[in-house]
Amino acid sequence: MTHPDLVPPGQAADICHITLDDLVWALRQGWNDYRRAPAFGMFFSAVYVAGGIVLWLALGISGRVWWTVPVTVGFPILGPFAAVGLYEVSRRLERGEGLAWGPVLGVVLSQKDRQIPSMSAVIVVFFLFWMFLAHMIFALFLGLQAMTEVSTSYAVFLTPHGLAMLGFGTLVGAVFAGVLFATTVVSLPMLLDREVDFVTAMITSVQVVLGNPLVMLIWAAVIAICLFAAMLPVFLGLFVALPVLGHASWHLYRRAVF
Numbered sequence: 577m578t579h580p581d582l583v584p585p586g587q588a589a590d591i592c593h594i595t596l597d598d599l600v601w602a603l604r605q606g607w608n609d610y611r612r613a614p615a616f617g618m619f620f621s622a623v624y625v626a627g628g629i630v631l632w633l634a635l636g637i638s639g640r641v642w643w644t645v646p647v648t649v650g651f652p653i654l655g656p657f658a659a660v661g662l663y664e665v666s667r668r669l670e671r672g673e674g675l676a677w678g679p680v681l682g683v684v685l686s687q688k689d690r691q692i693p694s695m696s697a698v699i700v701v702f703f704l705f706w707m708f709l710a711h712m713i714f715a716l717f718l719g720l721q722a723m724t725e726v727s728t729s730y731a732v733f734l735t736p737h738g739l740a741m742l743g744f745g746t747l748v749g750a751v752f753a754g755v756l757f758a759t760t761v762v763s764l765p766m767l768l769d770r771e772v773d774f775v776t777a778m779i780t781s782v783q784v785v786l787g788n789p790l791v792m793l794i795w796a797a798v799i800a801i802c803l804f805a806a807m808l809p810v811f812l813g814l815f816v817a818l819p820v821l822g823h824a825s826w827h828l829y830r831r832a833v834f
Contacts, residue, residue, distance in 0.1 A: 692764075
C-alpha cells in the first residue's frame with residue numbers, strides 16, 4: 577500500500593522540536609482514538625496479551641520461575657508487533673477515512689512486502705540477546721547451585737549475590753531497553769507512513785531522541801510505567817495500555833517528524 581506523502585527511499589525526514597505539551601497532547605489523542613475504535617485496539621492487543629499469559633503459565637508449570645523477571649522485563653519490547661495496526665487506525669482517523677476490518681487488516685498484511693519485517697527481525701534479535709545475557713548474568717552471580725533454591729524459594733534474591741544480580745541485570749536491561757526505544761520509537765510508525773528503508777528509519781528515530789533527550793526520556797518512562805502496571809493484573813491491563821500508547825506513539829511521531 578502506498579500513501580500520498582511518501583518520502584524517497586534513503587531520504588531522512590526533518591526532525592522537529594517537541595515539548596512536554598506534545599506528550600500530553602499525544603496521550604490525549606491516543607485515548608481519543610482508543611475510545612473511537614475500541615474494538616481495533618482490543619483486537620491488536622489480544623495476541624500480545626495471550627502470548628504473555630501463555631508464556632507466564634509455561635514458566636510456572638515448568639518450574640522455571642527464575643525466568644519470570646527477565647521475561648517480564650524483556651517481553652514488552654515485542655509490543656511493536658501489535659502497533660502497526662494501531663498506527664493504521666490512527667492514520668485513518670487522522671485523515672477522516674472510514675474504519676473497516678478489511679482495509680485495516682489489508683494494510684497490516686501488506687507490510688510483509690515492505691520494511692516492517694526487517695525492523696521486526698531487529699527487535700527479535702534484541703529480545704533473544706537480552707534473554708541470553710539474562711541467563712549469563714544469573715549464572716555468573718548465583719551459579720548452578722542456586723538454581724534448585726530459586727525453584728522453591730525467592731529468598732535467594734535477597735542474598736548479597738542475589739541483590740547484586742538484580743541490580744546489575746536491571747542496569748544491563750535498562751541499557752538494552754534504551755537502545756531499542758531510541759531505534760524504534762519513531763522508526764516503526766515511519767515505516768508504515770513513508771517509503772524509507774529500515775536503516776534510515778532507525779537513524780531518524782535516534783536523531784529524534786538525541787534532539788529531544790529530556791522529553792523522549794520522559795516518554796520512555798511513561799511507556800515503561802504504564803506497561804509494567806498493565807501487566808500486573810495478569811496482563812489484562814494491556815488491553816487498554818497498549819492501544820492508548822500505540823495510538824499516542826503515532827501522534828507523537830507526527831509531531832516529531834516532518
